[in-house]
Amino acid sequence: MTDRIFTNAVLPDGRSVDLAVRDGRFSAITANLPIDAATETVDLGGRLILPGFVDGHIHLDKSFVGEPWQPHRPAASLRERLAAEKALLAGMRPTAQRADALIAQVAAFGTVAMRSHVDVDATTGLSHLHAVMEAREKWRGRMDIQLVAFPQAGILTCPGTADILAAAIDEGVEVVGGIDPKGMDGDSDGHLDVVFGLADRRGARIDIHLHEGGPDGIAQLHRIAARTSALGLAGRVVVSHAYALGDVDGAMLDGIARALADAGVAIMTNAPGDRAFPPVLHLRQHGVRVFTGSDNIRDAWWPYGNGDMLQRAMLIGYRSGFYRDEDLAIALAMATEEAARAIGLEVPGLDIGKPASFVALQADTLAAAVAAPPAERILVHRGMVSAPS
Amino acid sequence: MTDRIFTNAVLPDGRSVDLAVRDGRFSAITANLPIDAATETVDLGGRLILPGFVDGHIHLDKSFVGEPWQPHRPAASLRERLAAEKALLAGMRPTAQRADALIAQVAAFGTVAMRSHVDVDATTGLSHLHAVMEAREKWRGRMDIQLVAFPQAGILTCPGTADILAAAIDEGVEVVGGIDPKGMDGDSDGHLDVVFGLADRRGARIDIHLHEGGPDGIAQLHRIAARTSALGLAGRVVVSHAYALGDVDGAMLDGIARALADAGVAIMTNAPGDRAFPPVLHLRQHGVRVFTGSDNIRDAWWPYGNGDMLQRAMLIGYRSGFYRDEDLAIALAMATEEAARAIGLEVPGLDIGKPASFVALQADTLAAAVAAPPAERILVHRGMVSAPS
Numbered sequence: 001m002t003d004r005i006f007t008n009a010v011l012p013d014g015r016s017v018d019l020a021v022r023d024g025r026f027s028a029i030t031a032n033l034p035i036d037a038a039t040e041t042v043d044l045g046g047r048l049i050l051p052g053f054v055d056g057h058i059h060l061d062k063s064f065v066g067e068p069w070q071p072h073r074p075a076a077s078l079r080e081r082l083a084a085e086k087a088l089l090a091g092m093r094p095t096a097q098r099a100d101a102l103i104a105q106v107a108a109f110g111t112v113a114m115r116s117h118v119d120v121d122a123t124t125g126l127s128h129l130h131a132v133m134e135a136r137e138k139w140r141g142r143m144d145i146q147l148v149a150f151p152q153a154g155i156l157t158c159p160g161t162a163d164i165l166a167a168a169i170d171e172g173v174e175v176v177g178g179i180d181p182k183g184m185d186g187d188s189d190g191h192l193d194v195v196f197g198l199a200d201r202r203g204a205r206i207d208i209h210l211h212e213g214g215p216d217g218i219a220q221l222h223r224i225a226a227r228t229s230a231l232g233l234a235g236r237v238v239v240s241h242a243y244a245l246g247d248v249d250g251a252m253l254d255g256i257a258r259a260l261a262d263a264g265v266a267i268m269t270n271a272p273g274d275r276a277f278p279p280v281l282h283l284r285q286h287g288v289r290v291f292t293g294s295d296n297i298r299d300a301w302w303p304y305g306n307g308d309m310l311q312r313a314m315l316i317g318y319r320s321g322f323y324r325d326e327d328l329a330i331a332l333a334m335a336t337e338e339a340a341r342a343i344g345l346e347v348p349g350l351d352i353g354k355p356a357s358f359v360a361l362q363a364d365t366l367a368a369a370v371a372a373p374p375a376e377r378i379l380v381h382r383g384m385v386s387a388p389s
Numbered sequence: 390m391t392d393r394i395f396t397n398a399v400l401p402d403g404r405s406v407d408l409a410v411r412d413g414r415f416s417a418i419t420a421n422l423p424i425d426a427a428t429e430t431v432d433l434g435g436r437l438i439l440p441g442f443v444d445g446h447i448h449l450d451k452s453f454v455g456e457p458w459q460p461h462r463p464a465a466s467l468r469e470r471l472a473a474e475k476a477l478l479a480g481m482r483p484t485a486q487r488a489d490a491l492i493a494q495v496a497a498f499g500t501v502a503m504r505s506h507v508d509v510d511a512t513t514g515l516s517h518l519h520a521v522m523e524a525r526e527k528w529r530g531r532m533d534i535q536l537v538a539f540p541q542a543g544i545l546t547c548p549g550t551a552d553i554l555a556a557a558i559d560e561g562v563e564v565v566g567g568i569d570p571k572g573m574d575g576d577s578d579g580h581l582d583v584v585f586g587l588a589d590r591r592g593a594r595i596d597i598h599l600h601e602g603g604p605d606g607i608a609q610l611h612r613i614a615a616r617t618s619a620l621g622l623a624g625r626v627v628v629s630h631a632y633a634l635g636d637v638d639g640a641m642l643d644g645i646a647r648a649l650a651d652a653g654v655a656i657m658t659n660a661p662g663d664r665a666f667p668p669v670l671h672l673r674q675h676g677v678r679v680f681t682g683s684d685n686i687r688d689a690w691w692p693y694g695n696g697d698m699l700q701r702a703m704l705i706g707y708r709s710g711f712y713r714d715e716d717l718a719i720a721l722a723m724a725t726e727e728a729a730r731a732i733g734l735e736v737p738g739l740d741i742g743k744p745a746s747f748v749a750l751q752a753d754t755l756a757a758a759v760a761a762p763p764a765e766r767i768l769v770h771r772g773m774v775s776a777p778s
Contacts, residue, residue, distance in 0.1 A: 069754045069757045071713065072712040072714070074712070273706075273707035273708045298761065303757070303760035315707075317693075319663060320663060321663035323461040323692055324461050325461070328692065364458035365458045368687075368692070371692035372692075372693065372694060376764075
C-alpha cells in the first residue's frame, strides 16, 4: 500500500517526477505515476527537492537558542572561556530543554540527522550527556542523533575525564571525542592512547577537535592517521576543524592528504569566517572524505549560526571559491551524503528504498539553491509533511 | 494629521515604543503613544525594528535574477569574462526587465536605497545606462537609486570610453566610476586624469573598483587619496573592494589608513569569501568610513548573492571575526547609515523627521538579528506596510 504520492517535483538532475512513499520510504520515483483515486497526493508545485540534511558537527548542550540574547564576552584564555561558559549555562534553562529548542530549530530548516558533541569533564560528569540523551529520546523517530563524549577541558589536564569517557561509552555513546592532544593536553601520545584505546576496546568511533595550526597540527594529523591504520579503524575516525590543513601547501599538504586518505580519516570543516581552513577540493582529489556541520550555534563561543545546513553549504562554497555547479553540488553533498558516510549514519538520498525525508524549495537547480538558499521550504520526514504544519 | 501609528515595536536600544508617522516620516517615537480612535494602527507584536537597508554597491545591469539558472563558466582572463558576459546577457530579457527583477528582490529584503554601477564602454555605449534608468524611473518613490557610470572594460584600453563617461554624466548619472588604473588600464595617471577630471569639471562623485593587491594596490590608494585632497573632494570619493588593504599590515596599513581618513576617501567591501579584504575595525579606528554592498548577485561573475543586506552584514561580521554586540552593530551600520553617508544619500534612521522606512523582525536584539538574520520580515516604506502585502 502506498502511503502517499508527492507530485510535480524536480530532482537535482533536473527530471520532473512524482514520488510514491510506502512505510516512510520511497517506493517509486518516476514521471507521471499512475495515481489511484484513494491515494493521498501532495502537489509540490514544481519545486526542487533535496535530500534531508545531515549536520555532522553540532553542540546540543552549549547553545543559547531559546534563551534571551547574551552578548559575547571576550575571554583571555581557553580556561577563562570554559569558566564563563559554565557560569552562563548555570543561569539558563536545563540543558535538556535547551537541546530540545536547538533540535527544533535545525529540524525546521530540513536537518534529519546529526552528530552532537556533548561536554564531559570531571566536574560536569555525565550530566550534559544525560540531558542531551533525554532530548534525543524526545526526538526519536524524527531526528537521528548520534552522540560524541567530548572532553572539552582536556583529558590528561582534567584528571578523571578518561574514566568519564569510558562511562559515557558504557551508557551508549557511539563516539569518543578528543581535543588538541598536544596544544591542550600537552602530551599527544598520552591523549591519543586514551582516545584510541577506548575506540579499540569498546568499538567506539572517534572524533577529535584539532585547532592546532601549521606544521604542529599536521604532525598531530599524521599521528592520528597512523594510529587509525594500525588499529584498522578506517572509516571510523574524524578530525574536526583541522585548521592546519588550511595553513600549509605543497608537499606537506599532499603528504598529509595521502596519509588521511590511506588511513580512512575524514575531515569536518564548518568553513570558519576569519581563519584558514581545509582546502576541500584538494583533499577530495586525494581521496579524503570532507564533510560539514554547524559547529557552535549562538553560544558562549560565538554569536553566529542558525543550524541551516543549506546556508552552511553556501558558506562552504563561498569560503572555498566554489563557482561551478559541480563544486556547489559538492558543498551540498558535504551537508548530506558525505556527512552521513563520514559519521556512519544512514545515507540520505532521493532513491527507491531510501527514507522519504526531503526538502522542497523554489530554486531552478541544486546549484542555485546552494548559491542563494531560499528561506521558504516544505519539509517531508519519512513521507509525512512536517512543515509548513 | 498622523497617517498611521505602529505600536509595540522594540528599538535597537531595547526600548519598547510606538511610532507615529506623518507624511511618510516619523512624527513621534515614544512608549504608550496616545491613540486617537480614528488613527489607523499596526501592531508590530514586539518585533525589533531596524532602519531600511542601504546597498552601497550593486550591479543592476549584470544580474541573472529572474532568468533561468546559468551555470558559471570559468574564464581564463578578464577579457574572456567580459566577452562571455556580453554573450550571456544578449540571450536574456532586456536589461531594464532584469534590473527591475533585481530591484524587486532586494526591496523584499528591506533595502530602501542603493548605488548601482552600470557598465559603459565603447560597444555598450549608454544602452545599459538607459535601461537601468528606465527601471529606476519605475521604482521612483519606492527605491532610492543612485547610478555610477562604470568603465568595466577600462578607459584608456577601451578607446571612446572617456567620452561615454562624460555623456553619462550629461544624462544625470551622479557618479563617475573607475577600475584598476594600473592593473587594467596600465596607466594610473592617465586613468585617474579622466576620472578625477570629470568629477572636478562636472561635479560628479567618484567610485573606483580597485582589485589590485599588495603594495601595488596600496600605491594606487595613495594616488587616489592625494588627488581627492588636491581637488577638495573629501567625502565624495569611494574605493570599492580595495583588497590591498587586506594584504598589508603594520606601518604600510597605518600609513594608507591615515591617508584615506585625511583625504575623506571611503572604502566599500562586500566581505569576499576566499580572499583577504579590508580590516574594518582597524580602518575605522583611523577614521576611515567603511561600508558595504551586495556587489554581484547571480551573474556572469559568480553564482552567489541574494541582495539581503542583513545577510551581508552577517557576512561582514563572520569574515571579520566580529563577536561582540558593538562590532555586530558596526556590521549593520555598514549596510545602513555608513553606506548612506559614504554615497551621499539620505541617512536612514529611527528618529523623528526621518523617513518611516524600516524592517520589523523577530529578534531579541540588533546583534542577534545580524548574527543570524531572520527570514520573515515586515517591511514598512515611508509609513506604508509594503510586505507582507
